[in-house]
Amino acid sequence: MVPADWTEEKSEIASARTGDAMQAMAAFIAASDLRPGDRLPPERRLVDELSVGRSTIREVIRHWQALGVVESRQGSGTYLLRRITPETMHVPLAIEARxxxxxxxxxxxxxxxxxxxxxxxxxxxxxxxxxxxxxxxxxxxxxxxxxxxxxxxxxxxxxxxxxxxxxxxxxxxxxxxxxxxxxxxxxxxxxxxxxxxxxxxxxxxxxxxxxxxxxxxxxxxxxxxxxxxxxxxxxx
CATH class of the missing domain: 1.20.120.530 (GntR ligand-binding domain-like)
Structure with missing residues (x-):
């Protein structure tokens, strides 16, 4: 069950971009006390909770799959493989696109x-x-x-x-x-x-x-x- 104080954080996430959405999703998972082996909430619920689009949620999931943080199982859902918090988020390298x-x-x-x-x-x-x-x-x-x-x-x-x-x-x-x-x-x-x-x-x-x-x-x-x-x- 999601703690009551999660609602207070939700409004701060509404305008998040993809990178911010990744942090927001990590915060939501931590607040929900999801552990390795637990299934992530359905995509529709994540969209509602984080106030971001489906494409953003899917981008975060793809990124985490590459990092070995989550695993998508066909017909079953997406499962957490490693415990995650906003403090343990992966930071991209700064590379000039020139x-x-x-x-x-x-x-x-x-x-x-x-x-x-x-x-x-x-x-x-x-x-x-x-x-x-x-x-x-x-x-x-x-x-x-x-x-x-x-x-x-x-x-x-x-x-x-x-x-x-x-x-x-x-x-x-x-x-x-x-x-x-x-x-x-x-x-x-x-x-x-x-x-x-x-x-x-x-x-x-x-x-x-x-x-x-x-x-x-x-x-x-x-x-x-x-x-x-x-x-x-x-x-x-």
């Missing part, structure tokens, strides 16, 4: 992604491999239709992070979420942004599928090298 910031982010991403791909090749289970392939198929379909695939491309790379067996990789990528989103949004400015890298997504998947960690590293580097070239070309 040429220098994007290139700096790419340097960090290169270190993370190359190793995540190698680990996925070494550890990927059959179920995770199917998810990677499904997301690759979706990405390729959109690319064939539109010439680019921003969200689908990101989903493919996230599935590799998820398959590597180390949740810290996903958490670190989530810290760069805003800058990563800005990077993939470049396809809105130039349809063929990083289009030359798309064949290497399939060869990366093939390397992971056969368990070849070194080949997975090489194919990941090919993808990121093209991304870097196109950033420099677009944002001179």
């Amino acid at each position: 040429r220098s910031g994007l290139l700096q982010m790419l340097e960090v991403r290169r270190g993370l992604e190359v190793e995540a791909s190698a680990l996925a090749a070494s550890r990927c289970q059959a179920g995770a491999l199917r998810i990677i392939e499904d997301r690759l198929d979706a990405m390729e379909a959109v690319h064939l239709e539109k010439g680019c695939a921003g969200p689908e491309d990101l989903a493919f790379h996230l599935s590799i992070y998820e398959a590597c067996g180390n949740p810290l990789f996903g958490q670190l990528l989530s810290q760069m979420r805003e800058s990563v989103s800005a990077l993939f949004a470049l396809s809105d400015l130039r349809v063929d942004f990083a289009a030359r890298s798309f064949p290497f997504h399939r060869t990366l998947f093939n390397a992971i599928a056969i368990g070849n960690a070194e080949a997975a590293r090489v194919e990941t580097l090919k993808i990121l090298a093209i991304v870097e070239e196109d950033i420099k070309d677009m944002l001179r």
